[in-house]
Amino acid sequence: xxxxxxxxxxxxxxxxxxxxxxxxxxxxxxxxxxxxxxxxxxxxxxxxxxxxxxxxxxxxxxxxxxxxxxxxxxxxxxxxxxxxxxxxxxxxxxxxxxxxxxxxxxxxxxxxxxxxxxxxxxxxxxxxxxxxxxxxxxxxxxxxxxxxxxxxxxxxxxxxxxxxxxxxxxxxxxxxxxxxxxxxxxxxxxxxxxxxxxxxxxxxxxxxxxxxxxxxxxxxxxxxxxxxxxxxxxxxxxxxxxxxxxxxxxxxxxxxxxxxxxxxxxx
Amino acid sequence: xxxxxxxxxxxxxxxxxxxxxxxxxxxxxxxxxxxxxxxxxxxxxxxxxxxxxxxxxxxxxxxxxxxxxxxxxxxxxxxxxxxxxxxxxxxxxxxxxxxxxxxxxxxxxxxxxxxxxxxxxxxxxxxxxxxxxxxxxxxxxxxxxxxxxxxxxxxxxxxxxxxxxxxxxxxxxxxxxxxxxxxxxxxxxxxxxxxxxxxxxxxxxxxxxxxxxxxxxxxxxxxxxxxxxxxxxxxxxxxxxxxxxxxxxxxxxxxxxxxxxxxxxxxxxxxxxxxxxxxxxxxxxxxxxxxxxxxxxxxxxxxx
Numbered sequence: 001x002x003x004x005x006x007x008x009x010x011x012x013x014x015x016x017x018x019x020x021x022x023x024x025x026x027x028x029x030x031x032x033x034x035x036x037x038x039x040x041x042x043x044x045x046x047x048x049x050x051x052x053x054x055x056x057x058x059x060x061x062x063x064x065x066x067x068x069x070x071x072x073x074x075x076x077x078x079x080x081x082x083x084x085x086x087x088x089x090x091x092x093x094x095x096x097x098x099x100x101x102x103x104x105x106x107x108x109x110x111x112x113x114x115x116x117x118x119x120x121x122x123x124x125x126x127x128x129x130x131x132x133x134x135x136x137x138x139x140x141x142x143x144x145x146x147x148x149x150x151x152x153x154x155x156x157x158x159x160x161x162x163x164x165x166x167x168x169x170x171x172x173x174x175x176x177x178x179x180x181x182x183x184x185x186x187x188x189x190x191x192x193x194x195x196x197x198x199x200x201x202x203x204x205x206x207x208x209x210x211x212x213x214x215x216x217x218x219x220x221x222x223x224x225x226x227x228x229x230x231x232x233x234x235x236x237x238x239x240x241x242x243x244x245x246x247x248x249x250x251x252x253x254x255x256x257x258x259x260x261x262x263x264x265x266x267x
Numbered sequence: 268x269x270x271x272x273x274x275x276x277x278x279x280x281x282x283x284x285x286x287x288x289x290x291x292x293x294x295x296x297x298x299x300x301x302x303x304x305x306x307x308x309x310x311x312x313x314x315x316x317x318x319x320x321x322x323x324x325x326x327x328x329x330x331x332x333x334x335x336x337x338x339x340x341x342x343x344x345x346x347x348x349x350x351x352x353x354x355x356x357x358x359x360x361x362x363x364x365x366x367x368x369x370x371x372x373x374x375x376x377x378x379x380x381x382x383x384x385x386x387x388x389x390x391x392x393x394x395x396x397x398x399x400x401x402x403x404x405x406x407x408x409x410x411x412x413x414x415x416x417x418x419x420x421x422x423x424x425x426x427x428x429x430x431x432x433x434x435x436x437x438x439x440x441x442x443x444x445x446x447x448x449x450x451x452x453x454x455x456x457x458x459x460x461x462x463x464x465x466x467x468x469x470x471x472x473x474x475x476x477x478x479x480x481x482x483x484x485x486x487x488x489x490x491x492x493x494x495x496x497x498x499x500x501x502x503x504x505x506x507x508x509x510x511x512x513x514x515x516x517x518x519x520x521x522x523x524x525x526x527x528x529x530x531x532x533x534x535x536x537x538x539x540x541x542x543x544x545x546x547x548x549x550x551x552x553x554x555x556x557x558x559x560x561x562x563x564x565x566x567x568x569x570x571x
Binding site: 034035060061062063073074076077078081087088089090091094097098099121122123127128129130131132133135136137138139140141142144145167168169170171174179180182183184185186189 | 300301303326327328347348349350351353354357358361362365366367368372374375376377378379381382385396397398399400401402403404405408423424452453454455456457458487507509510513514
């Protein structure tokens, strides 16, 4: 095998970008939402390195294949239109999200994520007087029917990774095996594939649909991962280290982020 | 050829006159996507008029332009998919009023909200949603809005939503002519104006009809549906207006801080809305330095 040179001076968001970018395939169509700096970079890196025919839509601005030169805080920013190949209307974004012919993957988050990959963006407690009021479900209901989805987070804590979400905004595997079928989710829709965090990556056990530790980023431990979660994920006997960004990947990531927003994302 | 001798009627109104079209208790459609392209100056004007008991229907995601109406006590009920200030963080009045039980929130998601508007625009009695929506808890929370019917073709269960038809929609664009032909420079949120009974367009600039005709493929707002056109430079401030200026991040942070508490928010409203008795006075209050700080597409600014 060729010896790939890995970087060691990357920040947490950069290893997340590298991991995601490798999983986006040529000729696919991806969609990203607001506050999606990590997925935006991952798509740009994938397009540059191995997927020149990858298409993407920034959900809030509905700009298509924006080539804007650098990462911005907001995916609604007009500058993403300046570098775009086209734009679609909000109405068409809805058609695309609900129709299997269109979108291959989307990247989402929430203020609560549970062991089945369900996401909450709405509220905790009684809706009429919630203990915590979040911004609302937004577009993450799309996890119900997109071909696959990725969950990403900017931090890890037991309040974020909970046994059961208070409200399902974005359906993961619902209550376990068969859960997605019960809600009428289309069969082509595989559900959440990976949960990408600043210290570890998770996938979901094929049988139980419970979140499973897939790899731990260099410099972090399984114990640390467990201590920062409100439930215990499946932990296999052998958990590898996450592959760091290669030198080439890191150089590309930074070329898309000259203002260095990525290091500011992870607390 | 003889002409009829009558002139085509201009729809141009001053901001103060257009704001009078908003009546207490109306369902008001608010344009913009989070704090981008929001009709912010219009929102401040209806606050000055003391409008009450509105039901707010945002195009989709909403921010400052709606949150300020909530904080000023103009709103009885709000349909939501998202209320927030983009990367700045939570919409402060929305969060505070919700957490103290003072807000009636119709908890929706983008698909439910936009398909309700779509049903209205298309003139149909309901609109079906894709399978899988039953897994989203908005369906359980709103049994009056999300109903399950049998698909007459396949026999499968399908969730449907009713039309949402605002009495009046207000949207902000960068360019519009006197007849209501408006252009959205960035994202296209034309659905709201097709779904509403009346439409007010606020615009950075009223352009001559010739300018519209020279750029007619860019027109996204159908002038026939528009009741009033209002020229309001910096009308989306402190939000972004695509193609014109960016978000005034410093002002939005100040706004967010003020909105966390009822007393400090009253002081904010006094300073920027009540004592600044019209849009010009508001812009004076913000100041030239503040306004220039938003012109960062080419130089300066946080991302540059």
